[in-house]
Amino acid sequence: MSHSVLRHNHDRDQHPENRAEMPDSLAVSQSSTPASDQSSSVPGIDTPFEGRKGAPKWNKEDTVWMLSLFGTAIGAGVLFLPINAGIGGIIPLLIMTVIALPMTFWAHRGMTRFVLSSSKPDGDLTDVVEEHFGIKAGVLMNILYFLSVYPILLVYSVTITNTVNSFLENQLGITPPDRWLTSLLLVGGLILIVRMGKDVVVHVMSYLVYPFIGVLVLLSIYLIPKWNTALFESFDLSVAREASGHSLGVTLMLLVPVMVFSFNHSPMISSFAVDRRQTYGKYAEVKASKTLLRSEILMVAVVMFFVFSCALSLSPEHLAEAKAQNITILSYLANHFDTPVIQWIAPIIAMIAVAKSFLGHYLGAAEGFEGLIVKGSKKANKDDAKSLRKLNLITLIFMLVTSWLVAWADPSILGMIETLCGPTIAIMLFIIPMVAIHKVPALQRFKGKASNYFVFVMGLVALATIIYSIVQAF
Numbered sequence: 132m133s134h135s136v137l138r139h140n141h142d143r144d145q146h147p148e149n150r151a152e153m154p155d156s157l158a159v160s161q162s163s164t165p166a167s168d169q170s171s172s173v174p175g176i177d178t179p180f181e182g183r184k185g186a187p188k189w190n191k192e193d194t195v196w197m198l199s200l201f202g203t204a205i206g207a208g209v210l211f212l213p214i215n216a217g218i219g220g221i222i223p224l225l226i227m228t229v230i231a232l233p234m235t236f237w238a239h240r241g242m243t244r245f246v247l248s249s250s251k252p253d254g255d256l257t258d259v260v261e262e263h264f265g266i267k268a269g270v271l272m273n274i275l276y277f278l279s280v281y282p283i284l285l286v287y288s289v290t291i292t293n294t295v296n297s298f299l300e301n302q303l304g305i306t307p308p309d310r311w312l313t314s315l316l317l318v319g320g321l322i323l324i325v326r327m328g329k330d331v332v333v334h335v336m337s338y339l340v341y342p343f344i345g346v347l348v349l350l351s352i353y354l355i356p357k358w359n360t361a362l363f364e365s366f367d368l369s370v371a372r373e374a375s376g377h378s379l380g381v382t383l384m385l386l387v388p389v390m391v392f393s394f395n396h397s398p399m400i401s402s403f404a405v406d407r408r409q410t411y412g413k414y415a416e417v418k419a420s421k422t423l424l425r426s427e428i429l430m431v432a433v434v435m436f437f438v439f440s441c442a443l444s445l446s447p448e449h450l451a452e453a454k455a456q457n458i459t460i461l462s463y464l465a466n467h468f469d470t471p472v473i474q475w476i477a478p479i480i481a482m483i484a485v486a487k488s489f490l491g492h493y494l495g496a497a498e499g500f501e502g503l504i505v506k507g508s509k510k511a512n513k514d515d516a517k518s519l520r521k522l523n524l525i526t527l528i529f530m531l532v533t534s535w536l537v538a539w540a541d542p543s544i545l546g547m548i549e550t551l552c553g554p555t556i557a558i559m560l561f562i563i564p565m566v567a568i569h570k571v572p573a574l575q576r577f578k579g580k581a582s583n584y585f586v587f588v589m590g591l592v593a594l595a596t597i598i599y600s601i602v603q604a605f
Contacts, residue, residue, distance in 0.1 A: 186414040186421075193422050196403060200426040202340040204396035207287065207488040208548075209347070209434050210459035210481060212393040215545055217442030218450040219382035221362050224442060227386060228435055234589050235394040236427040237582040241564035242397055243419050246404035248573040253409070256401040260563075263571045272559075273506065277499035279559055282551035283392075284496045284530070287489040288538040289547075290459060291317050294485055297462045298478040314538035322531055325490050332490050339487050346480050348433060351440035353472065354464075361446035376451070381599070388553020388593040389545065393434065396426075397560045398495075457544050459485070497526050550600045553593050561590025 216227050242256075249259040261269035292314045296307040307313055325332050372378060377385065407422075408415040441460050442450065445467065453463035461481035465474050501522055565587040568574045577583070 186417040187411065189421070192410070193418065196406075197422050197426045197429070200396050200399055200403065200423065201429050202344065203399045204394060204426075204430045205340075205344050205347070205433060207290070207459075207481075207484040208393045208395070209437065210461055210484065211545055211548060212389055212434065213438045213441035213460045214450050214453050214463075215386050215389040215549075216438050217362065217445070218447055218454060219377070219379065219386070220364075220447050222379060223382050223386055224362070224439065226383060227390065227438075230589075231390065231394065231435060232427055232431045233582070233585065234390065235431060236424055237586045238560050238564075238589070239397065239400055239427070240420055240423055241568065241583070241586055242400045242560055243404045243407075243423065244416060244574060244577060245564040245567045245571075246401050247408055247415055247419070248567070248571055250573075253405055255405055263567060263573075270506065273499070273502060275555065275559060277496065277503055279552075279555040280492055280495045280499055282547060282555065284489065284492040284534060285537045286544055286547050286552060287485055287492060288314070288318050288534040289457070289541060289544055291321070291482070291485045291489055292538045293456075293458050293541070293544075294462050294478060294481050297456075297458050297466065298482065301466045302474055302478060310541065311539045315535050318534045318538055319531060321486060321489050322493060322527070322534075325493055326527065329494065333494075336487050336491060339483065343480065343484050343487075344433065346476070347437050350461075350464075350473075350477065350480075351437045354440045354444040357468070358440070358443040359446070361448075362442055384592055384599065385549050385596060387589060388549045388557065388596050391553045391557050391560070391589075391593050392548050394430065395556050395560065396430075397556065454543075454545055457541060493530060497530055500526050500529065546600070549596045554597050557590040557593035561586050561593065565590070 216224050246254070246256055246259055249255075249262055251258055251262075254262065257269050257272055260272045292310070295317060296310070296313060299305045299307045308316075403422075404415070404419060407419040411418045441464065444464075445453075449463070449467065453460060456463065459481045461477040465477040465481075468474070504522060504525070565583050568577050568583055
């Protein structure tokens, strides 16, 4: 889910999961498109659109990018959004519906503008951070990258264990093995798969993106006859508080990091911005913004339809039960409704989606971990075969042991998203680009806009959940 900021070539922009989701036509265009400038600040580099007046019209490649960004954004993370969004009743859902599009679009547009501000034609996120804030800031970005990916791997370690256990117990009628064994077999098995054939895994993952989205839409439609009015009873704030256990303000605050997590497609923003700059030159920002907007509209429409359909077919009490059981909304729907279609298809789709996300984030987390070791150790060297084998072994042991122990411990999935995943993504996607817009001369033309303050405040709200959790712990 995150760009790889640790390699010094164009591929570092592609988190392995998102390389899998990028259509082949985009990969070809990125390698064959001549480099160009984003503005007149990069002289001597021309594009086919340099001499024309006004931005080029929408074309096929824009459509491919729009769908690629859309596909990247909708993953296993959306399987938790209906729980946190609906648990507080209809009011948080309505507020979320209003802020989802501007929050997501403005944040990703800000990151795109930040990357486009680089003076290098192929400058990515790490390059632009180092250019504007110094080498040390680039190192901190590497650390932040790892911290934004690794907790998500832990989340999916817990999720895949709980999803399989729920399926064994509720659909197959089998008593699951001891949790330590189940979690070890699942986490170890998935890591073994990805270590044995990385390229095959990435290729297979690319074919699972749009079928997963299609199933979510079909399931949302299938749930329509099961819609009820229980959610609308939560206009009474006392009823909503009883179900969620929190006031409306706290419920909304805890919803923000889950929204950040679920709507995030920042992993592809760096490569997206570089490609738009190389293709459109000085029109890159205008073209990128139009593509982003259409992608966000499509994404928010699909996700919100899924969220509302799930929430309307249940009640806040049911969603609170799903949160307590620490399972995805698909697993809960399978256990709740006595309908063969949902009972069998929903958990299978959940397992495939979570496994896919686990594999992708393992690749990204492992890459980030190895990059930190290489930067922090004089002995580590990826060019030396013996050193590389040792590095891979250390990474494998660290990822396997920590993922297994966390999956065995079974911490709250939504709690991890609220306090770890959402806030770290918010720093990269919401905070840093907005600070850059107000500090970097190349971005001064975007300074002072209301959208910047909105995005920055949303980022701070996501970070506030960490403080809230610490206070609650004491």
